[in-house]
Amino acid sequence: MSGPQAENGQSLLIGRTIDHLATPAFVVDLDVVKANCERMLARAQKGGLHLRGQTKTHKTVEGAIYQTGGTRRGLVTSTLVESEMYANAGFDDILYGYPILSTHMQRNLKLAQKLESYHLMVTNKESIQILLANPPPPGKKWSVFMKIDCGNSREGFWWSDQDCIEAALEIRKYPAVMTLQGTYVHCGNTYKSQDSNQVEKTRDETIKMLIGVSKRMSEHGIKFDNIGIGSTPSCSHDSALYAQISEIHPGNYVFYDAQQEKLGSCGMGDVAGKVLTRVIGHSVRRNQLLVDCGFSALTKQGFQELDQSFARVEGHPMLKLCDMTQEIGKVGWDLDDSINFDDFPVGSTLSLIPYHACATAAMYPVYYVHQNQMIKEEWRPCRGW
Ligand SMILES: Cc1ncc(COP(=O)(O)O)c(C=O)c1O
Structure with missing residues (x-):
């Protein structure tokens, strides 16, 4: 209505x-949205990072245009409906940042067909089996990010477990079907912090864990382009360690809220x-x-x-x-x-x-x-x- x-x-x-x-x-201050988006883009640029904005907070075409600085390239979505809306609005380089389910694969197939660059999130070994059971569109491969758990305790491979390396080796076994784009950590455990010092400590520890994962993978000859973190608290401050990663993916910052203010994000x-x-x-x-x-x-x-x-x-x-x-x-x-x-x-x-x-x-x-x-x-x- x-x-x-x-x-x-x-x-x-x-x-x-x-x-x-x-x-x-629900009223939205346009100038504040623009300033929030510009600030996050500037922080990413200063750190030499690609900003892949999460869209779950606003779920609008307009908000994502500001998040991408008008390029319409580089998003993470939380639902297929978001992915479809952005694909229809001319966006590309979209990561559907949710665990893979067989019931989603028909819609994922259409999105992979339509977009130049559509990515899925491998969160467990079953995800890989689902991809193997559902061939990618002709001439394309499933492009996947591996979700790593560095203490957020939600989905993903625990960063220090052997499972994590084994899943990456499994992905590498099927080069005609899937390709590993990178690793992805949400870093949502920053929400448990009392203040921004604690947020920054958790973020930097997380980056170090993620770098550790990359090193272990490279010892097995596994290579990929992207290493990313984000949550809004973890991306609302600069870090010297940004130089060691390639992507951030915060989302809430478009609107921010009283919780973020308490955490010192805004x-x-x-x-x-x-x-x-x-x-x-x-x-x-x-x-x-x-x-x-x-x-x-x-x-x-x-x-x-x-x-x-x-x-x-x-x-x-x-x-x-x-x-x-x-x-x-x-x-x-x-x-x-x-x-x-x-x-x-x-x-x-x-x-x-x-x-x-x-x-x-x-x-x-x-x-x-x-x-x-x-x-x-x-x-x-x-x-x-
Ligand atoms: C997988 C994933 N990435 C990124 C984000 C963005 O985090 P935030 O809402 O703190 O900006 C979320 C938020 O829940 C998420 O689930």
Whole structure:
């Protein structure tokens, strides 16, 4: 569902200020998105790295154009629907960064046919068997990245296990079917850090582990072009060790969020995606405002991490989103005295800074993209898998 439209299909909201939006609404500051994307591209360039932006946070064509600096080359996706949307929009060099399943192979085949450069992620030895059972398009090979686990404890080959080398040797056995593009580590364990020092320590240890994997592979004569890491926390700071890798693949940085601010990845001013909500009532007895942002407009993440609040309330550090039902949020006051309800009349708006932008953005079929509060564009993310 989108906002009201004129007969020519043009949104009636373009050119109006965001306070005209029906709420809850996901609003995106275009200048902040551009600055976030330019900064990450500049960091990659300074470190001599290729930026392969992850698209799962926004899942839009527009966001990926900014991530690639307009080249439309070099992305990681988290769903096949994303891969298909970007392939149809003229993007190439796309890595479908998800474990390989037999049920995905028909769609992977079409993508490999269509694109000059489409890559898959080998996360276990079964992935290789699936590729062997599904021949690549005529004249092409499956191009694969090997997912390495350096402490993230999700999918992938544990970096120091012999399995890791054996899988690479197995891939090399079938040169007509598949080719090893590189190694890939998400480095999502940086999210467990308390501050940016810890983030940087984890990132640098991860790079060293990844270099160790490359050395062991090269002792077996296994060669590949790419060594990459990324998560947004691990790629939001420079590192002297970048010289030893070739790629980074962060994604959240396009919008950033309150979690990233806590980790030291960004400042609050770098958060581009926010939820606009309206006051729908006052509970004087409970000293709470009621707002039209329930968990279906935000998610229920981050309560402990944001000191008993599901989001930061922009410009009002004493307000806390302390409870939510599906469609209603309860905003309390972090002081002993009473809220001045006259400051927050029914119908007035509050801006919520989400704890986790990827999860919150996923709740919305359209993002209202504004410059200085003026709505300029509507971005329609892809949905589904
Ligand atoms: C495989 C993979 N690569 C890259 C990313 C990007 O990390 P972030 O969301 O921290 O930017 C993710 C995020 O979950 C991921 O799963």
